[in-house]
Structure formats: C-alpha cells, structure tokens
Amino acid sequence: MSSTPVLRVLPLGGLGEIGKNMTVVEYDDHIVVVDVGLRFPTAEMVGIDLVLPDFNYLRDRVDDIEAIVITHGHEDHLGALPWMLRELGADNAPPIYGGPLTMAMARSKLDEHKLGKLVECHDVKPGEVLEVGPFDLELVHLTHSIPDMRAVALTTDLGTVLITGDYKFDQTPVDGKPADVQRLAELGKRGVLLLCGDSTNADRPGFSPSESVAGPHLTEVFSRCDGRIVVTCFASNIHRVQQVVDAAKANGRKVCLIGRSMKKNINIGRSLGHIHVPEGMLVQPREIDDFPDEKIVIVSTGSQGEPLSALRRMAYRDHHQIELHDGDTVVFSATPIPGNERAVNDTVDRLYQIGCSVVTTADAPIHASGHGYQEEIKLMLNLTKPTYVMPFHGDHKRIKLHGELAQAVGVPAENVFRGRNGLPLEIDEQGARFGEPEKSGVIFVDGVDLGEPADAALRDRRMLSADGIFVVVATISEQDGTSVADPEVIFRGVPFKDEADELLDELRDVVDDSLEKAAKDQVREIDLLQQQLHDDLAAFVFRKLRRRPMVLPVVVEV
Incomplete structure (x- = not known):
C-alpha cells in the first residue's frame, strides 16, 4: 500500500x-x-x-x-x-x-x-x-x-x-x-x-515555420491586389492581426475589423500592449464606402466556415454591413481545423460565385x-x-x-x-x-440551454433534416372507436414521388384500416391507438418511399 x-x-x-x-x-x-x-x-x-x-x-x-x-x-x-x-x-x-x-x-x-x-x-x-x-x-x-x-x-x-x-x-x-x-x-x-x-x-x-514569416508574405499578397482585401483568421490570433495591420500600412490601406469577437479581442490586445495600430488607421464598417476599394483591408472572423461568422454571412450575402462584389480578394490566413474542411470549401466556393479572388495557404505561405x-x-x-x-x-x-x-x-x-x-x-x-x-463525453449548447447528446430534440432534428415529417390527424367515435371523418395528412420536407395525390389517398386508406383494426380489437386508449397508427403509417411510408420521415399521429375523440 x-x-x-x-x-x-x-x-x-x-x-x-x-x-x-x-x-x-x-x-x-x-x-x-x-x-x-x-x-x-x-x-x-x-x-x-x-x-x-x-x-x-x-x-x-x-x-x-x-x-x-x-x-x-x-x-x-x-x-x-x-x-x-x-x-x-x-x-x-x-x-x-x-x-x-x-x-x-x-x-x-x-x-x-x-x-x-x-x-x-x-x-x-x-x-x-x-x-x-x-x-x-x-x-x-x-x-x-x-x-x-x-x-x-x-x-x-x-x-x-x-x-x-x-x-x-x-x-x-x-x-x-x-x-x-x-x-x-x-x-x-x-x-x-x-x-x-x-x-x-x-x-x-x-520544425514549424515561425509566425513572423507570414507577415512579409501578407505584404506581398496585398501589393498584388487592386480591389478590397478581406483577411480572415481566428479572432484570438492577435499576432496575425498585427501582421495584417503592418501589411496594410505598408500598402497604404486602412483597416476595418468585422465580427464581435474580432473587435473585442483586438481591443483587449491593444489595452495590454500586444497589438499596435497607428492612429487613424482603423475605420468603422459604415465608413468603408468613403474610401476607394484599393485603400481598404477588412479583417473578419470565419476562417473555419462557422455558420454564424462574419465571412460566412458575407459569402451568402447575408451580412448587414459588408456586401462583397467582383474584384474583392479574400485571404484565408488560417488552415481548416480537421473536420471543418467541408464548411471552409463551401464558403470558398460561394466567394468564387460572387466573383471574388481567393488566396489560401496553398497559394502563399500566409499562415504559420x-x-x-x-x-x-x-x-x-x-x-x-x-x-x-x-x-x-x-x-x-x-x-x-x-x-x-x-x-x-x-x-x-x-x-x-x-x-x-x-x-x-x-x-x-x-x-x-x-x-x-470515468464518465466523459460531450454536452451540447443549444441557444442558452445545455443538453445531452442523446437528447430527443437532437435526434428529431436529424430525422427532420433527412426525411421530413408526416402529421396525421384521425377523428374517431368515442363510443366504438371507428373513424367518423376523413383523416387529415400534413407533410413537410418529405421527398415525394410525382404521384403525390395517389399517395395521400393510400395514406388515408392505411389510417382507416388501422383504426378499423383497432376498433375490432377493442383498443380504446389514445396512447395505444397513436402507437398503432404510427407503426402502420411508418411501415407503409417506408415501403412506398424508402424513407423514414418522422410520423406524428394525432387521435381526436368526438
């Protein structure tokens, strides 16, 4: 011991x-x-x-x-x-x-x-x-x-x-x-x-290259750009932003910071002396149009293709301050974190669609x-x-x-x-x-709430995003459980075949058959009826569409 x-x-x-x-x-x-x-x-x-x-x-x-x-x-x-x-x-x-x-x-x-x-x-x-x-x-x-x-x-x-x-x-x-x-x-x-x-x-x-090697290459890339330059990097990479500021100064350009986290971190860095920006060099987003395109560098978040980042919104023409256009050059001064490659590639493709030029680390050593x-x-x-x-x-x-x-x-x-x-x-x-x-794993943040990965809400979202949803409302008699009105079928996001009307008629038939069987078996509890409807409808939809949409049956007694 x-x-x-x-x-x-x-x-x-x-x-x-x-x-x-x-x-x-x-x-x-x-x-x-x-x-x-x-x-x-x-x-x-x-x-x-x-x-x-x-x-x-x-x-x-x-x-x-x-x-x-x-x-x-x-x-x-x-x-x-x-x-x-x-x-x-x-x-x-x-x-x-x-x-x-x-x-x-x-x-x-x-x-x-x-x-x-x-x-x-x-x-x-x-x-x-x-x-x-x-x-x-x-x-x-x-x-x-x-x-x-x-x-x-x-x-x-x-x-x-x-x-x-x-x-x-x-x-x-x-x-x-x-x-x-x-x-x-x-x-x-x-x-x-x-x-x-x-x-x-x-x-x-x-050995990895020094962080300082990125600066001269950024300066050289900037010198070859005729229009606006948008540089995207991590908001916390204060050294990189310093090099962007230095490259902009060397090329006679003003700098505009876009993204809440970018502005916040740079302000913290400046207050602690980690980044030095010459007086009058920073401009506000609303002032960008006051300068010729060749006099502006925009520094933005979004190097990883994050859905809510500034660059992603610019690429999808959804940013309320910056609208990219033909002649802009977007410089990715970061490499994708493993797992983010798809999101980054999607952003890059949207930028090309707008008419932007894109410079990545594959084109120049602008990241270390x-x-x-x-x-x-x-x-x-x-x-x-x-x-x-x-x-x-x-x-x-x-x-x-x-x-x-x-x-x-x-x-x-x-x-x-x-x-x-x-x-x-x-x-x-x-x-x-x-x-x-010991117990480990992950917790998800959804808005302001925390949840487990097995949370039913996340499973439902996956199902909805993949195959859509059917909502079926059946009205039955309180006395004998038989159907007393045509069932209502509502669907969203379901990849239907051309014969949608015919399929809806068949769905109603499945509902009627399921309810008739339940009445014959004297099944009266609403929960059991809804479960039986769910199973019968889900099996039918899979046979017809080879899909597994979410099926929500609602039984109303009258």
Whole structure:
C-alpha cells in the first residue's frame, strides 16, 4: 500500500479529438482543473451552437476544486469556462489563474454571462509559484499563435506534472518573446514525473515555420491586389492581426475589423500592449464606402466556415454591413481545423460565385501553425526528460505518433500512455497505470440551454433534416372507436414521388384500416391507438418511399 496518495490525471476533453481541452489533476482529494475548452459542432449536429466537455465528474466534487488554470485564450481551451461555472455554481467558484491576456479574455467571457462579479481571475507571472492545496502551481512561458501562452507545472510530493497546452518553439515570435527553454530544462533537470504534451502536428516532420514569416508574405499578397482585401483568421490570433495591420500600412490601406469577437479581442490586445495600430488607421464598417476599394483591408472572423461568422454571412450575402462584389480578394490566413474542411470549401466556393479572388495557404505561405512539428515535440521531450508521457490534444492517430516520438528519444514504451477522454492515469510510488474509466463525453449548447447528446430534440432534428415529417390527424367515435371523418395528412420536407395525390389517398386508406383494426380489437386508449397508427403509417411510408420521415399521429375523440 502506498505511503503517499495517488496522483490522478483525468482528461475530460482533447484526447481523440481536436478541441474542447479539459484535464482534471487530482491529488489527496484536491483538484486542479487545467483548461475548460469547447469545440464547434459538426454538420450532423443540427441546430447545435457549441460542444462542451461533460462536467459530470466535477458536479459532486465542487468543494474539492482548488483552482482552474487556463493555458491560453483560444476557444478550445477557454471557451467553456462560463458554462462550467454556471453548471457547477459560480457562487463558490474556485479562483482562476492564467496570463494577463488570457485572464482578460476570461473576464470578458464571464461578464457576457453575468458571472464577472462572482468569479476571481488572477494574472500570474511566468515563474511565480503559487501554493494551491497540495500543489505548487507554476506557469511557464511558451510561444503559440496568441500571446501569454503558458505551460502548467503542478508539483506534488510525488513529482511534477507538466501540461504543455499548445506550443511551438518559435525563435522569432512576433512579440519577440521566445519560449522559456531554460526553465523547461531546469524542470527537466529537477525531474518531470509526467509530461502531457500537444500532439496536433505530430504527423509533420521537421520544425514549424515561425509566425513572423507570414507577415512579409501578407505584404506581398496585398501589393498584388487592386480591389478590397478581406483577411480572415481566428479572432484570438492577435499576432496575425498585427501582421495584417503592418501589411496594410505598408500598402497604404486602412483597416476595418468585422465580427464581435474580432473587435473585442483586438481591443483587449491593444489595452495590454500586444497589438499596435497607428492612429487613424482603423475605420468603422459604415465608413468603408468613403474610401476607394484599393485603400481598404477588412479583417473578419470565419476562417473555419462557422455558420454564424462574419465571412460566412458575407459569402451568402447575408451580412448587414459588408456586401462583397467582383474584384474583392479574400485571404484565408488560417488552415481548416480537421473536420471543418467541408464548411471552409463551401464558403470558398460561394466567394468564387460572387466573383471574388481567393488566396489560401496553398497559394502563399500566409499562415504559420501555432503547434510544433515533430522535431519540436522531440525538443520538449528532451528538455523536460519526463518519466512518463501522456500525449494530449490530438486525434488517436496523432496521439499514437506522439507516443512513437517519445520512444524515439528514449522514453520506455511501457512509460508512454496513449489514453482517451474519461480514462484516468494513476501514478504512485509503485508506478503508473490506467485506472477505471470515468464518465466523459460531450454536452451540447443549444441557444442558452445545455443538453445531452442523446437528447430527443437532437435526434428529431436529424430525422427532420433527412426525411421530413408526416402529421396525421384521425377523428374517431368515442363510443366504438371507428373513424367518423376523413383523416387529415400534413407533410413537410418529405421527398415525394410525382404521384403525390395517389399517395395521400393510400395514406388515408392505411389510417382507416388501422383504426378499423383497432376498433375490432377493442383498443380504446389514445396512447395505444397513436402507437398503432404510427407503426402502420411508418411501415407503409417506408415501403412506398424508402424513407423514414418522422410520423406524428394525432387521435381526436368526438
């Protein structure tokens, strides 16, 4: 039996997927939560706005949570924070820690949800060590595509767990602040028990290009454009927006920011000194028509084809401020997140239909990934020299490749743990092993409500979107259950054959036959009658149309 408690690292999101990163680190019945991210819905999640990690494991452990630590301000690490606090109870929320930009973005989100006055967000300097229950918490500066990226080092009596968050080893970052390699090496020399590292680009050989290389190429692309330029990138990619501003200035153009999140994040970045815009360079959307096309650059959200984003609405001519036209050039300064390719391609095609020119990363090196390639993953492993490795942040292919990279630099195969969401890694003095799985999964945000993926509403939406709906109203006698009026048949979204009238007559016959059979069998309960009608109608419709629309029978007694 161990003389010290077990250290548990439980990923609730980010393993086997790109997005909704969330990890529970537990020691001696005390918890630190690292990142509370979200991801955006896929096409089959009809009407769903956001996808969150399942918070169920923490519901009964709220009093055990000592802190929430956010590595950086991207949505897949920060975006679910207000939802989690609302679900678990913001009145007794634990303190939240992160870099100044990250915490400014967190406060903004919490204010939107009217939680700002209930929750404390603390700026933490790199190298500052905080006592958080049985943990010593330290944030280590790393480089990414957003300022104030921090790795999280949690030290207990057993050793140090290092969760890297998203990182790359950029030697020439836009803000001139490279990763703190020295501190990583010091942690490695002291001994890192477990490394939980970013796997996003574990399939790319070599080193990632520096973020700073995108700037000159943006300037060159701008110089070749005669009309308006629309640049789309992540709203939180403040370094990229800075480079767009610099490229616009070099080409004598004004800049207009479009999209609520874009404006909000850039204002936060400017207030903290992360982005510098010359006086008089920004113009409002209503002022765009006051300038010639060749003097305007529009910076917009929508690089991932998000349904409600500014660029998507522009592409579908549904934006109330910007109307794209022939001669505009749209520059995609981002690559599609795996799973978003279809939505991005659809947006691009609509832009071509309007008459726009489109420039993507396939045409010019106008984007640099914020995630390190294979050699950088090896560098992280060699610097920190972990005893155990648990690859994070990637689909199962990339997690497997990250594990192979760890073995290539000398980590024994038995010390590499390729996990999944809900599977805790448990470490004590005897070693490390996977524990019993905990409940994990996803929660959907639909408007302002949260729901489970098995929610009947989502199943109904899928069915309606695929095959439509039949509503059948049958009127029966209260005395003997026989039909006393022709049934009404209403349908929407059903792919009918040409002989629609004939099919409707047949449907009415099926209703009459079903009711006649029920009356003969002395079935009187409305629920049973509706179930029998449903089964008979659904079987008939499938035979005739080879479709399974939603069938809603309504029985009225008179």
